[in-house]
Amino acid sequence: MTPAVSLxxxxxxxxxxxxxxxxxxxxxxxxxxxxxxxxxxxxxxVAAAAAVAVTFTLPTLRHAGxxxxxxxxxxxxxxxxxxxxxxxVKMTAMPQLVAIFNxxxxxxxxxxxxxxxxxxxxxxxxxxxxxxxxxxxxxxxxSVSFSGSAIAFIKLQELITGRPITYPGQQFINAxxxxxxGALIIVALVTGNIAFVFIILGLSLVLGLILVLPIGGADVPxxxxxxxxxxxxAVAASGFVLDNNLLIVAGTLVGxxxxxxxxxxxxxxxxxxxxxxxxxxGAVITATGGEEGDASRSVRTGTAEDVGVLLAYARKVxxxxxxxxxxxxxxxxxxxxxxxxxxxxxxxxxAIHPVAGRMPGHxxxxxxxxxxxxxxxxxxxxxxxxxxTTTVALVxxxxxxxxxxxxxxxxxxxxxxxxIKADEAENIIFLKRSMRPGFAGIDNELxxxxxxxxxFGDAKDTLQKLVTAVADA
Amino acid sequence: MIGPVAVIAQTSxxxxxxxxxxxxxxxxxxxxxxxxxxxxxLHTPLMSGSNAIHGIVLVGALTIxxxxxxxxxxxxxxxxxxxxxxxxxxxxxxxxRMLEMFKAKPEKRPAAQASGVEDPGDRA
Numbered sequence: 001m002t003p004a005v006s007l008x009x010x011x012x013x014x015x016x017x018x019x020x021x022x023x024x025x026x027x028x029x030x031x032x033x034x035x036x037x038x039x040x041x042x043x044x045x046v047a048a049a050a051a052v053a054v055t056f057t058l059p060t061l062r063h064a065g066x067x068x069x070x071x072x073x074x075x076x077x078x079x080x081x082x083x084x085x086x087x088x089v090k091m092t093a094m095p096q097l098v099a100i101f102n103x104x105x106x107x108x109x110x111x112x113x114x115x116x117x118x119x120x121x122x123x124x125x126x127x128x129x130x131x132x133x134x135x136x137x138x139x140x141x142x143s144v145s146f147s148g149s150a151i152a153f154i155k156l157q158e159l160i161t162g163r164p165i166t167y168p169g170q171q172f173i174n175a176x177x178x179x180x181x182g183a184l185i186i187v188a189l190v191t192g193n194i195a196f197v198f199i200i201l202g203l204s205l206v207l208g209l210i211l212v213l214p215i216g217g218a219d220v221p222x223x224x225x226x227x228x229x230x231x232x233x234a235v236a237a238s239g240f241v242l243d244n245n246l247l248i249v250a251g252t253l254v255g256x257x258x259x260x261x262x263x264x265x266x267x268x269x270x271x272x273x274x275x276x277x278x279x280x281x282g283a284v285i286t287a288t289g290g291e292e293g294d295a296s297r298s299v300r301t302g303t304a305e306d307v308g309v310l311l312a313y314a315r316k317v318x319x320x321x322x323x324x325x326x327x328x329x330x331x332x333x334x335x336x337x338x339x340x341x342x343x344x345x346x347x348x349x350x351a352i353h354p355v356a357g358r359m360p361g362h363x364x365x366x367x368x369x370x371x372x373x374x375x376x377x378x379x380x381x382x383x384x385x386x387x388x389t390t391t392v393a394l395v396x397x398x399x400x401x402x403x404x405x406x407x408x409x410x411x412x413x414x415x416x417x418x419x420i421k422a423d424e425a426e427n428i429i430f431l432k433r434s435m436r437p438g439f440a441g442i443d444n445e446l447x448x449x450x451x452x453x454x455x456f457g458d459a460k461d462t463l464q465k466l467v468t469a470v471a472d473a
Numbered sequence: 474m475i476g477p478v479a480v481i482a483q484t485s486x487x488x489x490x491x492x493x494x495x496x497x498x499x500x501x502x503x504x505x506x507x508x509x510x511x512x513x514x515l516h517t518p519l520m521s522g523s524n525a526i527h528g529i530v531l532v533g534a535l536t537i538x539x540x541x542x543x544x545x546x547x548x549x550x551x552x553x554x555x556x557x558x559x560x561x562x563x564x565x566x567x568x569x570r571m572l573e574m575f576k577a578k579p580e581k582r583p584a585a586q587a588s589g590v591e592d593p594g595d596r597a
Contacts, residue, residue, distance in 0.1 A: 017532075024526050028507045031519045038572035041522050045565040048529050052561075055532045060539030067547065071538045074551045075531075078558025086566035097567055098521050101528075105560035108530045111553035115537045115546050122542060130490055228520055231527050236500075238533045240493055247533050248493055249500040254527040256504025261520060361516035369574035 009057050016054040017246040023047025024250050028257065034374065051246060091366065092326045095224060095358045096156040102228050103149025109234035109251075110142030114201065116241050117194055126192050134240040136185055139197060140204045142234035145227050147208030152223055155216070156358065164216035171278065177207050211277065219276050221359045222265045226273075229258020265355060299435070302453040304462060307429055308469020311337075314391035314427075316347040318383060320420055321363045322356050324397015324433065328459035331370040334396060337463050338372070340470045349376050351383030351393075351420050353401035384421050393425035397432070397459050403444045414442055428452040431459050518571045525564025531557035 007015075023043050030040015055061070061068055082101075089097050113135040120127045127135070155162050181203050188196035215223050232254025239247030266273045311317055319338065325331060338348045350372065356363045364377060378386075387393065395402055402422040405412040422428050428451050435447065446452060455462050508519070534553040541550040 020529070024529075025503060025507060027522065027526065028504070028519075031515050031522055032507075034515065037515055037518055037522075038569065041518070041525070041565065041568045041572055044522065044526055045569075048526070048531075048561055048565065051529060051532050052535065055535045058536060058539050061535060064539060064541075067538050067541055067550070070547060070551050071535055071554050074554035075558045078555045079562045082559045082563035083566055086563045086570065089567075094517070094521075094567070094571070097563070098524055101560050101563045101567070102524050104556040105524070105527050105530055105564075108534050108553045108557035108560065111549050111556070112530070112533045112537050115541060115549050115553065118546050118549075119537070119540050119542070122546070225520055228524050228527075232523070235527045235530045235533070236497060238530060240490075240497075242533050242536050243489060243493070244533060244536065245493070245496055246529060248496050250526050250529045252497050252500035253504040253507075254523040256501045257508035257519065257523045260505055260508050261516060264516075359517045359520065361518070364515075365517050365571055365574060 009059075013054050013057055014245075016050055017244075020047040020051035020246055021249045023050075024253060028253060034368075090329075091369065092329070093157075094365075095221070095362070096153050098359070099149045099152045099156060099224050099227070102224065102231050103146045103153065106142045106145030106149065106227070106231040106234050108142075109231065109238045110139050110146060110201070110204075112238045113138030113142065113241055114197070117197055121194050129189055129192075131241070132189055132192060132197075134237055136188060136197065136200060138234055138237035138241055139201050140181065140185075141230050141237060143201055143204040144208040144211070145230040145234055147205045148212045148223070148227050148230075149208075151209055151212040152220060152227065155212075156220060162216055162220070165213040170210075170214060174207075174210050174278075177203055177210065181207065215277065221355055221357075221362075222262055222273075222276055224359065225258055225262040225265060226277075229255050229262060232256075232258055299447050299454050300450075300452065302429075302455060304455065304465035304469045305472075307453060307455060308466050309473045310427060310429075311341055311346065311392055311394070311466065312344050312470045312473035314341075314346050316349075316386070316390045317341055317392045317394055318378075318387070318390045318422075318425065319348065319350045320356075320383075320393060320395045320398050320402060320422055321350060321352070321367070322396065322398025322401060323358055323362075324399075324431070324459050326357055326362065326366055326397070328397065330396065330460040330463050331366040331372075333460050333463040333467065335367070335370040335372050337467050337470065338376070340467050344470065344473075349378050349383070349386075351380065352377050353380055353398070353420050356398055356401050380418060380420055384424075387421050387424040390425040392427045392429060393422040394429045395422055395431065396463070399432070399444055400442060402446055403442060404446055405442065405444070408445075412442060422446060423449060423451070426451070430454045431462050432456060433458065518568055521564065521568040521571060525561060525568055528557060528561025528564045531561050533557075 024047055027040045027044030027047070030036040030043065056068075061071065086097065117127070117135050120131070154160050181200055184196050184200050184203070188200065212223065232251045234251070236248050236251030236255060239245065239249075239251055262273065266276055319334060321334065325334065341348050350363075350367060352363050357366075367377065368374075393402075398420075400414060402420050403414060404419065404421075404423050406414045406417040406419045409415055423446055428446065428449060430447060430452060432454060434456065447454065531554065534550065534557040538550040538554060541547050
């Protein structure tokens with residue numbers, strides 16, 4: 001017996017939205033283990049597709065011919081641009097890509113709020129105070145995320161300097177813009193005049209810009225994570241505007257996860273979030289050393305052959321990767337070297353600093369691409385415990401994450417950040433392109449350490465030479 | 474004109490907002506709970522994956538497009554849908570590409586277990 005139940009279309013839609021919510025939660029949960037992560041993400045994609053498809057059953061959308069056609073054209077255009085970009089961009093450019101996809105999401109959320117406001121206005125309705133408040137939240141958070149992500153993209157793409165950009169009175173100007181927005185919010189809520197919303201929109205775009213400009217170098221990963229969280233909250237605000245639970249839940253899930261991730265990352269750097277956002281970290285660089293470091297001090301350089309012998313007869317080698325590994329695309333070569341050493345009976349592991357590279361887990365993704373087993377990847381504390389018994393610490397393209405100034409020099413901008421204590425190993429080998437300081441722009445004492453040997457050049461070439469040298473040793 | 478006014482009057486009553494706030498608060502707890510268990514090796518895919526999830530703002534963009542009247546609203550709606558599609562499609566594709574690299578290792582034991590789970594014939 002199958003009772004002929006005819007559900008109203010709106011109920012079907014809400015049910016599909018509910019299923020999509022479950023899909024998103026499962027997707028995030030799937031990301032908790034490498035084995036289920038990919039399936040989790042695919043489930044999320046299916047959930048999103050189903051929710052989008054069922055949205056076309058909305059009577060307003062179905063019955064508005066022009067609107068429907070425009071909507072479909074916009075979606076096709078979006079997909080035609082997004083798929084090739086997402087497929088073809090190099091692994092090293094992933095952080096920029098995430099930043100840009102995040103920014104456009106924030107922009108879409110802000111636009112939704114504005115359209116709703118225009119819509120209510122064109123109907124001659126004065127929106128309730130809480131509706132104006134929801135709209136304003138969407139506009140402000142969305143546009144800060146949009147312009148902030150755009151600047152983060154431009155910085156990461158190195159279209160402008162990755163260093164903090166500072167100017168006199170910066171803090172004062174930021175605070176002034178913040179207060180102006182705050183004051184205008186109150187005016188807009190009291191008067192209900194939509195002109196103020198557009199002024200707030202403009203100021204919010206400016207705010208995103210000026211908040212991100214002074215953030216540089218090592219802090220960009222934290223920033224992207226924070227902006228990701230912002231976009232989530234902007235989407236949740238759109239959900240309030242449109243009375244849509246799916247947007248509220250999905251946006252809030254992302255907002256919460258982004259904040260957790262941001263906190264994990266900033267505590268990994270031993271700094272508070274306000275400190276990261278407002279201290280123009282790394283601006284001291286110019287005072288502590290030039291582009292090329294201190295030329296008057298000598299470093300020891302070695303040959304690949306010498307280092308190859310040292311590695312081949314070591315007891316334990318810890319590889320410390322950094323952004324340089326990503327730039328040189330050397331993840332496969334570093335694995336070859338590890339394999340060659342393992343074949344010689346050397347105990348090889350990788351020490352992963354939480355903020356190595358330009359995104360959390362950046363190194364893990366790269367090394368996973370080269371099929372490095374997970375159990376060889378050690379987190380910072382684990383690696384540090386073993387460092388005194390390590391024969392060779394092999395630093396591949398890392399710099400700030402092994403800089404002892406973080407522990408020893410209270411005046412240093414990175415003071416207080418936990419580091420991988422490469423200086424406690426018996427020998428330190430640095431693979432570096434030049435004596436230039438790292439992304440944070442701070443000179444590194446470790447380069448001048450008596451235990452340190454430098455191998456200059458492209459990380460991939462140098463590693464290739466080391467593989468040969470180890471095989472010959 | 475009666476339709477939209479009635480709808481707005483209903484949602485403006487203020488009862489809806491409390492329900493939505495409840496959903497918001499509960500979702501925040503779920504988000505924190507689910508995400509705090511993610512290992513650091515998956516932080517980049519997590520950021521990218523959650524970035525894709527907020528691309529569901531496309532549903533909102535489509536909803537508002539249904540209500541759009543007049544050129545300014547249609548243009549902004551078009552733009553919102555385009556941007557949201559970039560977010561959701563690009564986000565999921567790029568995350569999938571990252572996670573592709575986490576594919577199972579060619580070790581015999583886990584591979585055998587995985588295929589055993591997937592193949593119902595083994596159990597029968």
